[in-house]
Amino acid sequence: MASRPRTSRPRRALLAALVTASVALPVSGAARPAAVPAPVPARLAPLGTAEPSVLEARYATVRQEIRAARDMAARHGDRRRAAALTAMAAPGRAFLMFDGRDGGRGVEVFGDLSRAGRIAVLVPGAGVDLDHYGRLRxxxxxxxxxxxxxxxxxxxxxxxxxxxxxxxxxxAARAEGAAPGLRTFVREVRRVRPVARVSLLCHSYGSVVCARAASGLDVADIVLYGSPGTGAKDAAALGTRATVWAGRGGEDWIGRVPHMVLPLPFGTVGFGTDPVSPEFGAEVFDAGDAAHSGYLIRGSVALRGIAAIVAGTAGARHA
Structure with missing residues (x-):
């Protein structure tokens, strides 16, 4: 009797992850945040300048959009969403964009964008929406x-x-859909703050988004942390002149995810080469013992390393 072809251990692990995720999806989707209604936001013109008065006007306009979404959530009976949006609409919060539909989207600015010489753009990974926005903030x-x-x-x-x-x-389907929006936003930032040093900070699945958007973007750094891979075989394949950095904390479970690409009848799963491996060719930074959601915790080794990259003071250490 002919023996069946043996499946490699990484392939079996990835298949197991796919099956687990497929089973978990109906459970995790039981209370989908996308089910909370929200109004269609007004169409905003691109920023033409980062003058304080222009930015304040934009922040005020978007604050009204958030309050409208809060009111609709309250009428829908979702007190949790309404409370979250009340906090987002507080005076002093600075959103350049907001859309409360389908789980929610938004861009919030921390610090003074009108005078910033260094700008970091945080791109979150899976599971971040309006109901889980606090960790990103x-x-x-x-x-x-x-x-x-x-x-x-x-x-x-x-x-x-x-x-x-x-x-x-x-x-990579969600990343493919996200990349044009990220590219547009970064180019708008570069246009209104042309002298600023801009860095993309890409956490977990956000690193797949950054990889899809990277080609042609005028940024100094692309920082991949807690990354499952990017879908590219190496840093050069990202098609960017930016310095590509990668870091993984010692307590991050994502280090156990198989780094491979698995073609299946319905599409391709997995993201290929490990970004912290020598084969990928990124500059590796010390992420200490960070857990998957612990890279930007105050006082942590990972936070200091990422901040040094944004500041342009990090010493490169090739993988």
């Missing part, structure tokens, strides 16, 4: 605190992130 605030004056941090929740436990987190 806390990371942005911690990074701004580490960098100090002269810096702005933009938390870019500009796409419908995949669920943490779901097939959408194993393919």
């Amino acid at each position: 806390r990371g942005a605030e911690a990074l701004l605190g580490e960098l100090g004056p002269g810096t702005a941090v933009a938390a870019w929740l500009g796409y419908r992130t995949p669920t943490t436990l779901g097939p959408s987190s194993l393919t």
Whole structure:
């Protein structure tokens, strides 16, 4: 009797992850944040300048959009969403864009964008939406605190992130859809702050988004942390002149994810080469013992390393 072809251990592990995610999806989707209604936001013109008066006018306009979404959530009976949006609409919060539909999207600025000489754009990974926005905000605030004056941090929740436990987190489909929006935002930032040093900070699945957007972007650094891979075989394949950095904390479970690409009848799953491996060719930074959601925790080794990259003071250490 002919023996069956043996499946490699990484391939079996990736298949197991896919099956687990497929089973978990209906459970995690039971209370989908996308089910909360929100109004269609007004169409905003691109920023033409970063003058304080222009930025304040934009922040005020978007604050009204958030309040309209809050009111609709309250009428729908979702007190949790309404409370979250009340906090987002508070005086002093600075959103350049907001859309409360389908889980929510938004871009919040921390620091003074009108005078920033260094700008970090945070691109989140799976599971971040309006109901879980606090962790993205806390990371942005911690990074701004580490960098100090002269810096702005933009938390870019500009796409419908995949669920943490779901097939959408194993393919590049959401990243393909997100990349044009990220590219447009970065180019707008470069246009209104042409002398600023801009860095893309890409966490987890966000590194797949950054990889899809990278080609042709005028940024100094692309930082991949907690990354499952990018879908590119190496840093050169990203098609960017930016310095590509990669880091993984010692307590990050994503280091156990198989780094391979698996073609299946319905599409391709997996993201290929490990970004912290020598084969990928990134500059590796020390992420200490960070867990998967712990890279931007105040006082952490990972936060100091990422801040040094944004500041342009990090010493390159090739993988």
